[in-house]
Amino acid sequence: MCRVTLTFLGTRANIDLRSRRHWRHTSTLVSYGGARVMIDCGADWLHAVDRARPTAIVVTHAHPDHADGLRQGVSCPVYAPPAVWKATARWPIDRRYRLRLRSPTDIDGVLFEAFPLEHSVIAPAVGYRITAGRVTVFYAPDVLRIQHPAQALDGIQLYIGDGATISRPIMRIARQRGVAVGHASIGAQLRWCAVAGVRSATFTHCGRAIVGADSSASSRVRDLGRASGIDARIAHDGLRVIVRRAARPIIH
Numbered sequence: 001m002c003r004v005t006l007t008f009l010g011t012r013a014n015i016d017l018r019s020r021r022h023w024r025h026t027s028t029l030v031s032y033g034g035a036r037v038m039i040d041c042g043a044d045w046l047h048a049v050d051r052a053r054p055t056a057i058v059v060t061h062a063h064p065d066h067a068d069g070l071r072q073g074v075s076c077p078v079y080a081p082p083a084v085w086k087a088t089a090r091w092p093i094d095r096r097y098r099l100r101l102r103s104p105t106d107i108d109g110v111l112f113e114a115f116p117l118e119h120s121v122i123a124p125a126v127g128y129r130i131t132a133g134r135v136t137v138f139y140a141p142d143v144l145r146i147q148h149p150a151q152a153l154d155g156i157q158l159y160i161g162d163g164a165t166i167s168r169p170i171m172r173i174a175r176q177r178g179v180a181v182g183h184a185s186i187g188a189q190l191r192w193c194a195v196a197g198v199r200s201a202t203f204t205h206c207g208r209a210i211v212g213a214d215s216s217a218s219s220r221v222r223d224l225g226r227a228s229g230i231d232a233r234i235a236h237d238g239l240r241v242i243v244r245r246a247a248r249p250i251i252h
Helices: 064-070 082-087 149-153 186-196 214-227
Strands: 003-010 027-032 035-039 056-058 078-080 096-098 105-107 110-118 125-132 135-139 158-162 170-174 179-183 200-204 231-234 240-244
Touching: 003 135, 027 125, 035 110, 082 096, 110 179, 135 240, 149 186, 158 186, 186 200, 186 214, 214 231
Parallel strands: 035 056, 056 078, 078 096, 135 158, 158 200, 200 231
Antiparallel strands: 003 027, 003 240, 027 035, 105 110, 110 125, 125 135, 170 179
C-alpha cells in the first residue's frame, strides 16, 4: 500500500472564535491499512473521541487544546513524550506509552518519530515525522522553530504546520528560562519548506486571521506558497488529503 489518508478532524487553535469550517480543536486522523491514529485530543474532544474511532492516539504536547479531551480517559492506547505524561499523571488513562525523542515507534503499522520543537516552556512540544509505507509527512501544529529541521523535513511529501498566524510570528520571551516561545508565521514555515525542497504544505491550528476571514486568508496562503514554489493551503474541519509517494497530495 502506497497511500496514506489524512483527515483533519478539527482545525481551530486555542481561540474563542469559531466558524463552520474551523469548529473543533486541532486534531488529525492518520489512516493506513487498519490503522486510525488520531493526533491530539483537545478539550473540544472530551466525550467525543469515539466518533473518530481511533485505534490509537498520539499527543504533541499538554496544552488544553491538544490534550484535555483525555481528562476522563479513553478506550484506546495513548502515546506521548515524557513531558505530556508528567502533566497528565492523574488522568485515568489506562494504556500509556512513552515516546522517546528521535526514536521511531511503530503504532499500528505507522512510524512516528518525535522531533523537539520550540513552542512552550510549560508544555514542551514535539512534531512528528510520520512514515507509512513509502509515504512520509511531517506534522507540527504548534511551532516556533523546529530543532534539527534538515532531518525532520528531509524527503517528506507533505508538511502540515501551524496556522496561528499568516505573516508575523506570535512570540514572546518566557521569563522562566529567557527563551522564545510562541508560533512561527505561515510565511516562515513556507521558507523552511523551500530550503528543504518540500513542495506541498497544509496549515491547521488556525488562528484569528484565518478563522475570521477564511476566503481571503486562503488566497493569501496560496500566494505565499506560489512565491516559494510550494502548493500551500489551509485545512478545514473534515478535509481529507490522500498522500502518495512521488505524487502531489489529492485533496477531498
